[in-house]
Amino acid sequence: MSAVSFDGVSRHFGPVRAVDAVSLDIAEGEFFAMLGPSGSGKTTCLRLIAGFERPSAGVIRLFGAAVQDQPPYRRPVNTVFQDYALFPHLNVRDNVAYGLMIAGQNRADRHRAADEALEMVRLSGYGARKPSALSGGQRQRVALARALVMKPRVLLLDEPLGALDLKLREQMQDELKTLQRQLGITFIFVTHDQGEALSMADRVAVFNEGRILQTGTPETVYFRPDVPFVADFVGSSNILPAPLVARLTGTHAAAALRPEALRIADAGPLRATVTALSFLGTATRVVLEAEGTRLTALLAKGAPRPAPGDTVALAWDAGDLHLMAGA
């Protein structure tokens, strides 16, 4: 049984189709990422699951039960908000214990549970502080503890790492993954950062303009994008236009070719002119132009480096050229 399933769900704001006929199944225990640029409908989907938005059409099921008419407080999900949404008038312990207080748990029990949850996110001893006295990273842990203490069957995270600096973000990525494995509950998180989605999630749904373009494992969306948008958005593939691909392979379809799959060789099917080079440390990025198409190649350390203006031949392994549907 799916933890979350969408069946033809739409959410329209006036003429704007924020979510447009989305169908989706998320399995229990999955770490699921909703990836897309801003305004692509991923956050609205998350809010539909939590119950902060109501669908204009379609059915949303949580563990088999239709919930689109249930308010947030009747759903077995909890949310970590992008701005954390900690209650400013309560201290950290009472923030974490808030849901238990509403559920009618007595003071001693809920404070014990809150302290345990704080320990889990490594914030023991911070219970008496006000949220305003915490750093951004600490606030985020409190928000996490406040949601987890409710023992939700699904945890929703809205851009959970967006407000953190790079180092903290990498650390939190590992912690969230460990936590999800320990607890075994479904995590659904929204992000616009493809690196984050690929490194953390079991499966990724790529959103654009209110629709899901592709759902699959990180490897699938990375190496075998269904459409050019996915190829471009997930790791900036080179996209070869259909006429060029037709000449190269005989099949009329656009194709994706990852920058690291391109080689500069003595001979190859495509000739290109080097327009720019940039040194990235472990590799060198080369920008080329071939028959009016802009291409990027990542050359491993030690490979021969051309100079701008050179005309070179490009080669790749046949398996790396991934043909796509759509233009």
Added chain:
Amino acid sequence: MMRAFSDTLWRRPRLTIALLLAPPLIWLGVVYLGALAALLAQSFFSIDHFTGQVNRDLTLATYAELLRASNLDIILRTVTMAALVTLASAVIAFPIAWYAARHARGRWKALFYLGVMMPLWSSYLVKVYSWKLILAREGILTWGAEKLHLAWALNGWLALPVVGGNSLSVSATGTFVVFVYVWLPYMILPVQAALERVPPSMLEASGDLGAKPFQTLRHVLLPLAMPGVVAGSIFTFSLTLGDYIIPGIIGSSRRFIGQAVYEQQGVAGNTPLAAAFAMVPILIMAAYLWAAKKQGAFNAL
């Protein structure tokens, strides 16, 4: 049961808004707008001058009465006073607002703020009363003028027609001073708000470009303060137009719109004429607000 009701509210957000808005809208919409409508209706009624009864047939006769020379005189006097009061308030408010916005820091800033807020919120009648004490013939102003050997100037001013009178407390000058005093804080706050939005770098840029302080004031600061002045003038103008207590207590026997409204509906019992008089400030303010909106003054409110 509360949960079930809460569920309904969640499912029907429009119902929630409607329930929230119903009490205030019923109160303000029905009571207040109803009252304004009643006022408008009254102004189209007329009074039978023989029986003193209000005739409820719609007519423009009351407006014709409003346009008599003596009434136009009242309207003109009130508008002139409102304009002068607004002008004077702006001139006095500017340095205070400027200092508070650009120079006062920390505790001084709080002090300036309270220094404006406290007179704003102090009792209106007490403020008027204090000027009755000050302007009285035997009061502190006459005493001060004598001590400074300026009694001749005061008496000379009082001897002038229109602005003068028996003493300052029964002169148009007195009315003017009290109006300015009472409405001044309403001018200071928006001007200060407008000046606070001016980035300091803009003033420095003007200085860098070789402007003397006075030129900076004239060409940079004053234009930037204008939206605040217009916003403040909405208050000073409107409040002066509608006031009937200040000219009644401190002023000559020449009447203002507010007094005309009060007397027509009270002593004279001519409610239709009072209503017609009351439409004058409404129309003037509507025009004023429309013009101010075009100037973008509402952002400074």
Added chain:
Amino acid sequence: MPSDRAPLSLKIAAGAGLLFLHLPILLIFVYAFTTEDKSYQWPPPGLTLKWFAVTWNRPDVWAALRLSLQVAAISTAVALVLGTLCAAAVSRAHFFGRETVSLLVILPIALPGVVTGIALRSVFHIAEIPFSFWTIVLGHATFCVVVVYNNAVARFRRTSGSLIEASMDLGADSFQTLRHVLLPNIATALLAGGMLAFALSFDEVIVTTFTAGQQQTLPIWMLEELVRPRQRPVTNVVAMVVVLVTLLPILGAYYLTRGTDAVAGQGK
């Protein structure tokens, strides 16, 4: 830096302006102690405390004070409910006519008091409602709503919408959210708005003269004394007490909203 040095002329002009605002009120304090009871003579021929005792024993002053406090208390309560509801609706959702609602709330103080007064009187007249305590409250509550509304709207705007969502996400229904999250977060703004509304009602005279009939609030009592002075020293003492009493809510409201909402009390 232009903020470091103020030209002397600016300092003098600003200082003089502030003195102009405050000296007249301070003068009232001196007059409360004068021995002169027939005129407004300056300087006072002597100082005495006896007028405080005289005022204390005046039943008409006490009656007016009691009425004013009752009217202010009930008007404030009504304004708190109406203003908060209105602010909640306006800040929670975008709906058709939002601007109109804001305008409607502001109208009673944007229009001159004499207009509000005579408009209410017209409606009482047409609907044949006799003047009473409640007609005064009706008028006062109408123009007090805006003060509460302004304070509440500013606070709602600062209170992030996700707090409400977080509360519901954690299992609280609308009413529990109201009690445990919303009210604690807007309490000080409401208190400040309520204090200002109280001060506004306590002081109001123009609308009241049209809606009061025979009853005397304290400002109406003072107005009578100003138009037809009977015992000037008593008026002096009452004026001083009124200044002191209105000062408290203003300072209270200021400290409650200091550094949080832009300005409490703007748009009186």
